[in-house]
Amino acid sequence: MSSKGLMRSQLLAATVAFGLLSSVAHAQQQPCIGNSAAVTGPAAFSGQAIKMGAQIAIDEINEAGGVLGQKLRLVQYDDAGAPPRGVDNTRRIALADKCIAVLGGFHSTVAVAQVEPVHEIGIPYMGVWAANTKAVENGRDPNFMFRVSAKDKWVARFLVDEALKVSKDGKIAFFYENTGWGNGALPDIKAAMAARGKELVAAETFNWNDQDMSPQVIRARDAGAEVVMIWSLDREGNQVLRAMDKIGYKPAVIGAWGISGNLGELAGPLANGVRVMQTYSFLTPQSETGKKMLATLAAKYGLNDPSAIKAASGIADAYDAVYILADAIKIAGAFDWAKVQKALYEVNRDGLVAPYKPAFDKSDPERNDALLPENYLLAVWHDGKLIPFKGSPYDK
Structure with missing residues (x-):
């Protein structure tokens, strides 16, 4: 066999072998x-x-x-x-x-x-x-x-819609963690606000394990924010609520579901009335x-x-x-x-x-996501438990 023929045979054998390995895998x-x-x-x-x-x-x-x-x-x-x-x-x-x-x-x-x-x-x-x-x-x-x-793009729209129901003047602040999740949500929130003809009055960020949120809270208060939207985990959400309590600032608080785990335990009564987006509750029919x-x-x-x-x-x-x-x-x-x-x-x-x-x-x-915005529901913290907002003491 010629050298070219040998090379062709070896190449064919290698190709077959690779195909077999792929099939086995x-x-x-x-x-x-x-x-x-x-x-x-x-x-x-x-x-x-x-x-x-x-x-x-x-x-x-x-x-x-x-x-x-x-x-x-x-x-x-x-x-x-x-x-x-x-x-x-x-x-x-x-x-x-x-x-x-x-x-x-x-x-x-x-x-x-x-x-x-x-x-x-x-x-x-x-x-x-x-x-x-x-x-x-x-x-x-x-x-x-x-x-x-x-999906945060849709959650942002959901939360902005809920926030604007609460805010008299449309003055909303956004608090978000300095991570891929929080930073990724900022443009989604801004876009959702713009679609409603609004702009954030404040956008405040923080890191995991930050213990004092007073500077961020003071800036939001001074900007006149009636509603604070939170994109954080429970532990940082707890610090935000404690900072608000410290300066006597009482805006409505509504958050993505990072604050749906144990915020009620961490913050105690301070969590009462904090609204959270969810996809499911075992407390509905x-x-x-x-x-x-x-x-x-x-x-x-x-x-x-x-x-x-x-x-x-x-x-x-x-x-x-x-x-x-x-x-x-x-x-x-x-x-x-x-x-x-x-x-x-x-x-x-x-x-x-x-x-x-x-x-x-x-x-x-957009539809490699199975759950649509109409599948989202609003929950609220009350006495350490996350309950459906509809029919809650805060649904007035």
Whole structure:
């Protein structure tokens, strides 16, 4: 054989071998869903909520026969809200555990960091909490980042609408954490205000673990803000409320759901009346699915009082996300990342949080998000519990 012929034979053999390896890699993808979330640290409640919702869905699916004849399982990793750990966990879930999908966690900084490894590997990601707009609207095609959760672009519009109902003169201040989540929300809030013909009277930022928010609060007060919108976690939200109390400043306070975990415990009575956007509450009239979920939460986790259930949105979003993934696997007919990614656009189902008809729409770059603004609801802190705003003591 000539040297050219030998080279062609070697190239053909290498190509065939590569194809076989690729096929084997796809065949090795397993019926597991990996979750990278904060199960330690100040937002540990969020990881536990996601784990509960996902596990309940997996148990129900397995009791009904599993997916494609196989039982699903949940693989849980802790990212503690740290982006590098979220990236490492993504790679571990995909390449070591060979799971069919990644469930996202609480922190938007982690979700944004996961965009690169998710697309480098080609594994579907399903966010169930982190709401940063750019995490999902990332310009990738095909886009492997999906979400059953809120989206900051839409949350901003929701909160601005609520704030303007409260404000007599439209004087609104915005307090936001100096992270990818907070900084990413600022343009969304400004755009939502502009759409209503308004501008913020103050925009104040702060860092995680800041202990004194007095300067920011004083500037908002001096600007005449009647409403303060907050984009923060509970611990910093607590400091904002304490700074307001210290100077006798009493604006209406409304926030994204970073202050929906344990603000009532941290701030005590100061949290009363603070309004928070949510996607779900177990204190509203429940569907049959909701009633079943409550029964399972009581039997499996000892949560007998619906008002004591923390992070209802995280539980419910994770529950629906797992069912949507299971449906996509069935439609794909295989545990295959690329096929499942495409099949997600074909899923139609009635979920716990909302009807998904369809869950996602490939023709609309905004619609790799399954939950729409009309699925959001307003809650309020009252005596240490987060309750629906409608019908609350503050609904006047």
